[in-house]
Amino acid sequence: MGEVIRRYGPAALAWILLVFLRPGPAPGRRLVRFCVLGLAVSQTALTPAVRAFTRTIGAPSVELLVAHLAMLGAVWAGAQVLLRLHGLPAGARGHTAWALTGGAAMTVTFVLAPDMRPQSPFVMEYCIAYAVALLPEFAVIARLCVQDARKAPDRILRLGLGLVTAGVVAAAGYMVIRTVIAISARAPFDFDYGKGFLLSKALPTTAHLLVLVGVGVPAVAGWLRRHRQYRRLGPLWLALYRAEPAIALEPPRTTVFPTRLQLYRRVIEIRDGLLVIRPYRSGSGTGERQEAAEILAALRAREDGRPPLSPEAAVRGGQDFGSDTEYLCRVADAFREISRRATADVS
Numbered sequence: 001m002g003e004v005i006r007r008y009g010p011a012a013l014a015w016i017l018l019v020f021l022r023p024g025p026a027p028g029r030r031l032v033r034f035c036v037l038g039l040a041v042s043q044t045a046l047t048p049a050v051r052a053f054t055r056t057i058g059a060p061s062v063e064l065l066v067a068h069l070a071m072l073g074a075v076w077a078g079a080q081v082l083l084r085l086h087g088l089p090a091g092a093r094g095h096t097a098w099a100l101t102g103g104a105a106m107t108v109t110f111v112l113a114p115d116m117r118p119q120s121p122f123v124m125e126y127c128i129a130y131a132v133a134l135l136p137e138f139a140v141i142a143r144l145c146v147q148d149a150r151k152a153p154d155r156i157l158r159l160g161l162g163l164v165t166a167g168v169v170a171a172a173g174y175m176v177i178r179t180v181i182a183i184s185a186r187a188p189f190d191f192d193y194g195k196g197f198l199l200s201k202a203l204p205t206t207a208h209l210l211v212l213v214g215v216g217v218p219a220v221a222g223w224l225r226r227h228r229q230y231r232r233l234g235p236l237w238l239a240l241y242r243a244e245p246a247i248a249l250e251p252p253r254t255t256v257f258p259t260r261l262q263l264y265r266r267v268i269e270i271r272d273g274l275l276v277i278r279p280y281r282s283g284s285g286t287g288e289r290q291e292a293a294e295i296l297a298a299l300r301a302r303e304d305g306r307p308p309l310s311p312e313a314a315v316r317g318g319q320d321f322g323s324d325t326e327y328l329c330r331v332a333d334a335f336r337e338i339s340r341r342a343t344a345d346v347s
Contacts, residue, residue: 006201007047010208014040017216020223022259028084031077036215038074042067043208061116065107068130072103075137078164082144095137102133118185127182131175138172141165160217167210174203223257229329230258233266235339236295236332240273243299247272267325270332274315279308288327291316292334296342 018036023029044050045067054063076099083092106129113122142165149161177191177199184191193199241248247269255262280298318324 006205010205010212011040011043011047013209013212013216014043017212017219020216020219028081031081031084032215035074035077035081036212038070038072038077039208039212041070042074045070064116065110068106069103072099072106072130072133072137075099075134075141079137079140082141082148085148086144091140095140098136099133102129105129106133118182124182124186127179131179134175135172138168138175142168142172156221157218160214163210163214163217165214167207167212167214170203170207170210174199174207177203226260226263227258229325230255230263230266232329233270233325233332235336236292236328237266237270237273239296239299239335239339240270240276243302244273244276247276263325264321267321267328270328271317277302278315280306282309288330289334289338292331292338295331295335296338 014036018033018040021029021033021036023033045063050063054060076095079095080092083089083095106126109122109126109129110116113120113126116123116126118124145161145165145168149158149165152158152161180191181195237248238252241252245251249265249269258266274295277295277298280301281294282297316327318327
C-alpha cells in the first residue's frame, strides 16, 4: 500500500490541486495553473501504469521524455510567475529562451539515444541537458521565494513560500545526484550511494510533495476564508433579499464551493440592500453591533410601511474590498445574533 501511495500519490495530489485552482483571466493565475499541470503530467507519466502502456505500444522510455519536458514546463512557469511579480521582464524572456533551448537539447539527445540505460550513448548528455535546463530555474525560484517570504505579512503565505523553497532545493539536489550517476556510468568512478532508496526514490517524491503543498496551502487557505465569509454573510444577505429581491442577480441557492465572483457579488448585493433601507435608518450606530440592530429595525420599519427617517444614515465599512468584506461579516454575525434573540423574545 505504501508503495502505491508513493508512486501514485503525488500525481493524484497534483490533479486535485489543479481542480481547486480555478481558471482566471490574470496571466499569473494561468501560469500557476500551468505549473501545477506540468507537475501533474510529469508525475502521471512516471507511474507504473503509464510505463507499462508505453512498452505495450512499442515506445519504451518515451514517458521519461514526457515527464521531464512537463517538469521543465512546470519549473519554467513557476520562475515566470516570480520574475513577472518582481518586475523583471528581461529575466523572464531570458529564462524562456533557456528553457526552450534546454527542451530542444533534451529531445535531440533522447532521439539519438538507442535506449535509456545509463551506459548507452547520449544518455549522459540527455541527463546533463535536463539538469542544465532546470537548475537555473530552480535557482531563481528559490531566491525569489526566500526574498518574498521575508516580506510576506501573512503567515500562511510565508509557510507556502517556505515549503516551495524547500521542495525546489530538494529537487535541485536530486538533479545533481542523478546527473552524477549518469556521468559515473561512463566515467572511471562509482556513485552507488546516490542509487539508494533515500536519494533516488524518497528525495524526488518529497520534493514534489513539498512544492505541491507549498502551492496548495495558500490556495486552500484562501478558499476556506472565502467559504467562511460567504457563509457568515448569508443571514444578512437573505434578510435584505427578502426585503428587496431586486438586489440579487439570482435567487437563493445552496453553494458548496463559492468562487471569488460569488463572494464579490454577495458583498455588492448587501451594499445595494443597505442602500435600499438607508432612508429607514437613524444613523446613530457607531459599531458593528449597533449597525446590525439599526439594520434590523430599518427592515421592520420598511416592512410595516412606516415613513422614512431623515437624515439618512452614513455609510460605514472598509477601505477596500477585503476590509469591507470583513466589516460586513462582523455586522452579519451581530445581525444573526440579534435576530435570533428578537425571534426568541417574540416566541
